[in-house]
Amino acid sequence: MFADGRELDGAAGPLRADLCIIGGGAAGITVARQLVGSGIRVVVLESGGWEVEDDVQDLSAGENVGLPYFPLETARVRAFGGSTNHWGGTCRPLDARDFEPRPGIPLSGWPIRLSDLEAHLDEAGDICGLGRPVSELDAAEEEDDERPLALGGDDFEARFNEIVADDERSFAPRHRDRLEAADDVAVHLWANVTGIVTDDAGGHVTHVEVATLTGNRYVVEARVVVLAAGGIENARILLASTARDPRGVGNARDQVGRYFMEHPRVLAARILPRDPEIDLGYYEPHDVGGDDYQGYVGLTPARLDQDALADVQLRLRLKRSAAIEQALRSPEARAAERLADWVDGSGPAPIGADLLLLSADLATFGDWFVPGGPLPVPLPDVVRRVLQGSTSERASMVPRLLGGSASYVYSKSTGAGPFESVDVSARAEQVPNPDSRVTLGSDTDALGMPRGQVDWQLTDVEHRSIVRAVDLLGAEVAARGIGRVQVVLPEDGSWPADLAGGWHHMGTTRMSADPATGVVDRDCRVHGIDNLYVAGSSVFSTAGSATPTLTLVALALRLADHLRSAWFR
Amino acid sequence: MTAGPDRGAAAQPAGLLGRRGFVGGSLAAVTATAFAAGTRPWTSLVAVGDAPLAEQLGALLRDTPGVRAVGEAYLVSHEEHRDVPRLLAALAADLGIQPDGAPPADLGARAWEAVQADLLARRTVRLDGWVASPTEARLAAMTLLVHPS
Numbered sequence: 001m002f003a004d005g006r007e008l009d010g011a012a013g014p015l016r017a018d019l020c021i022i023g024g025g026a027a028g029i030t031v032a033r034q035l036v037g038s039g040i041r042v043v044v045l046e047s048g049g050w051e052v053e054d055d056v057q058d059l060s061a062g063e064n065v066g067l068p069y070f071p072l073e074t075a076r077v078r079a080f081g082g083s084t085n086h087w088g089g090t091c092r093p094l095d096a097r098d099f100e101p102r103p104g105i106p107l108s109g110w111p112i113r114l115s116d117l118e119a120h121l122d123e124a125g126d127i128c129g130l131g132r133p134v135s136e137l138d139a140a141e142e143e144d145d146e147r148p149l150a151l152g153g154d155d156f157e158a159r160f161n162e163i164v165a166d167d168e169r170s171f172a173p174r175h176r177d178r179l180e181a182a183d184d185v186a187v188h189l190w191a192n193v194t195g196i197v198t199d200d201a202g203g204h205v206t207h208v209e210v211a212t213l214t215g216n217r218y219v220v221e222a223r224v225v226v227l228a229a230g231g232i233e234n235a236r237i238l239l240a241s242t243a244r245d246p247r248g249v250g251n252a253r254d255q256v257g258r259y260f261m262e263h264p265r266v267l268a269a270r271i272l273p274r275d276p277e278i279d280l281g282y283y284e285p286h287d288v289g290g291d292d293y294q295g296y297v298g299l300t301p302a303r304l305d306q307d308a309l310a311d312v313q314l315r316l317r318l319k320r321s322a323a324i325e326q327a328l329r330s331p332e333a334r335a336a337e338r339l340a341d342w343v344d345g346s347g348p349a350p351i352g353a354d355l356l357l358l359s360a361d362l363a364t365f366g367d368w369f370v371p372g373g374p375l376p377v378p379l380p381d382v383v384r385r386v387l388q389g390s391t392s393e394r395a396s397m398v399p400r401l402l403g404g405s406a407s408y409v410y411s412k413s414t415g416a417g418p419f420e421s422v423d424v425s426a427r428a429e430q431v432p433n434p435d436s437r438v439t440l441g442s443d444t445d446a447l448g449m450p451r452g453q454v455d456w457q458l459t460d461v462e463h464r465s466i467v468r469a470v471d472l473l474g475a476e477v478a479a480r481g482i483g484r485v486q487v488v489l490p491e492d493g494s495w496p497a498d499l500a501g502g503w504h505h506m507g508t509t510r511m512s513a514d515p516a517t518g519v520v521d522r523d524c525r526v527h528g529i530d531n532l533y534v535a536g537s538s539v540f541s542t543a544g545s546a547t548p549t550l551t552l553v554a555l556a557l558r559l560a561d562h563l564r565s566a567w568f569r
Numbered sequence: 570m571t572a573g574p575d576r577g578a579a580a581q582p583a584g585l586l587g588r589r590g591f592v593g594g595s596l597a598a599v600t601a602t603a604f605a606a607g608t609r610p611w612t613s614l615v616a617v618g619d620a621p622l623a624e625q626l627g628a629l630l631r632d633t634p635g636v637r638a639v640g641e642a643y644l645v646s647h648e649e650h651r652d653v654p655r656l657l658a659a660l661a662a663d664l665g666i667q668p669d670g671a672p673p674a675d676l677g678a679r680a681w682e683a684v685q686a687d688l689l690a691r692r693t694v695r696l697d698g699w700v701a702s703p704t705e706a707r708l709a710a711m712t713l714l715v716h717p718s
């Protein structure tokens with residue numbers, strides 16, 4: 001069931017539950033939905049409501065004091081469903097080697113292995129909205145008609161991300177009904193946790209403090225608490241919970257908030273392909289058996305180990321020449337697009353997009369027009385098919401004709417080819433670095449809580465790994481006769497202005513067997529506190545290069561199992 | 570691996586030739602024209618007449634502004650190779666031939682193989698960002714040195 005935190009009666013005394021989950025995003029929803037029907041009384045405290053609201057969103061605002069990063073209030077969504085309301089839906093499980101100690105990667109090696117999560121991955125994929133079980137990812141790759149570039153040798157392998165369909169992405173509509181119908185789960189919306197309070201010894205959470213933007217305040221007492229408020233807020237809430245200890249909760253070893261990891265993303269190189277019609281369909285989002293996949297160039301484990309590299313994904317994208325880009329934005333192109341919609345009879349539609357693509361495709365010209373002519377004159381057979389064809393045939397042919405003409409005109413007037421190069425953007429694994437961290441700022445939010453402060457710091461490992469990856473790519477692409485590579489990432493170790501993250505917040509309560517190098521243990525329980533757990537990618541010991549949500553959902557499923565057996569048997 | 574004059578262009582490393590307008594900027598723009606698609610990068614894969622070795626090596630790549638720019642970029646970071654005998658010695662070592670002997674008949678093929686071997690062994694240099702085989706960079710430098718403009 002759902003409740004409005006603003007309307008609960010705080011004066012009526014503490015609200016009691018078996019389990020209190022802080023945060024109704026991917027991780028919190030997963031734990032809660034697993035316990036539906038178990039008889040365990042669950043309260044989920046969620047800061048937002050059903051939609052993004054400015055004053056709620058502002059509670060996430062804070063300062064960036066390290067490398068340039070997204071404004072914090074835009075990097076997360078505070079509403080039921082959390083950031084799955086905005087995420088890209090790209091999924092891939094971490095590799096087995098991501099969990100192991102690796103050469104050159106400081107603090108690598110998780111206290112658990114992939115085998116501890118494997119049993120949960122298919123269900124995690126289903127919860128995330130993936131069309132096909134995660135365990136069938138390799139099979140999907142085999143069914144794919146698109147082929148990766150023929151890179152190989154011992155250094156490269158073609159790899160695959162699955163993308164959740166647009167309309168399946170948000171956890172809010174996907175999981176709302178199940179929680180709404182549950183008698184044993186109460187989701188409080190517009191309910192902000194402002195503090196976790198422990199007993200005097202600091203080893204046991206006694207209650208959680210809640211405040212609303214309308215001024216209501218109340219307390220939730222639960223046997224067990226799961227903190228699932230996102231990678232920045234998890235650290236912030238622990239650090240700001242100073243009722244018993246000025247260092248915060250779970251922070252006796254000064255580990256909370258450290259090791260903030262992202263997936264640094266940067267334009268690393270360009271390929272000048274030998275074949276101007278190079279086919280990069282594998283690297284675009286494309287359909288395989290009804291689901292969307294997108295390939296990338298990965299480095300083999302052998303190469304990563306040999307060169308002690310952090311993992312890097314190289315994404316390839318055709319970059320149209322500026323002249324073509326400009327032409328595509330011209331009134332003529334817009335008019336052609338409208339005409340195409342008219343022919344199609346369906347209004348703004350993919351056919352318009354096709355036209356835009358086709359108009360950049362010089363090859364069409366050769367197939368559809370009289371060769372060598374001074375003007376784009378359609379071949380007689382093409383004219384006949386257009387005139388005699390059915391509406392749907394016309395719908396598919398007219399844009400092609402227009403596209404061919406357009407590309408002819410563009411190429412004649414600008415002398416430019418259909419595209420300029422292939423952009424190679426790198427998304428690297430960030431390695432654990434204690435100086436990359438979330439702390440508290442001096443400013444407070446509308447509820448009086450210190451704002452979060454992010455000091456994002458990278459090391460030379462990420463830079464070196466990206467540079468090495470594109471250097472290797474350069475040699476391979478040339479050796480195979482595919483083209484030539486120009487590295488654009490500066491060699492001096494500096495990061496260019498286009499450096500960004502992937503909106504992935506990891507590591508700030510990292511899992512470590514040793515409390516000196518992390519915050520939670522292998523069960524995601526905060527070291528030194530018997531009834532406080534953390535869910536979300538803040539528990540990642542290392543980041544890997546894969547997007548985090550699938551793995552954090554699998555971890556949340558494992559946590560739900562653990563809670564049942566350890567606390568509610 | 571065999572290589573020779575009849576090896577198709579597709580199997581050769583995409584080499585030193587031009588396509589317009591790849592990148593802006595002065596040196597970048599010119600070197601870009603060296604690394605490109607479309608036509609054969611090598612003038613010939615057989616030795617030309619009985620010219621001295623240095624000259625034959627310097628004639629293996631087309632003498633284009635792009636190739637010259639690559640050669641210059643290489644020499645900027647390898648000043649010692651502005652000295653032709655030293656550059657010749659380095660290239661001879663790349664190709665496994667004697668610097669002071671007669672040029673072998675399969676000079677071009679050997680050069681092509683040496684470039685390929687560099688790339689497969691991941692021995693590369695960066696010239697204005699372009700990832701290149703050191704052998705091809707030295708060949709470009711030789712082109713520049715034996716045919717000063």
Ligand SMILES: Cc1cc2nc3c(=O)[nH]c(=O)nc-3n(C[C@H](O)[C@H](O)[C@H](O)COP(=O)(O)OP(=O)(O)OC[C@H]3O[C@@H](n4cnc5c(N)ncnc54)[C@H](O)[C@@H]3O)c2cc1C
Pocket residue numbers: 022023024025026027028045046047048074075076077078079080081082083084086087088089090091191192193194228229230231233237502503504505535536537547548549550552
């Ligand atoms: C633009 C964008 C694109 C992304 N693309 C991808 C992608 O393609 N693939 C991928 O794997 N990941 C992606 N992500 C990341 C993904 O969204 C997160 O990994 C995922 O949402 C994390 O789940 P979570 O439950 O830990 O945190 P969240 O989803 O952030 O949920 C946390 C919840 O806690 C609530 N909360 C916060 N503070 C409090 C408080 N004090 N009291 C009560 N409640 C609180 C919030 O309102 C929120 O609902 C993307 C993120 C963004 C923003």
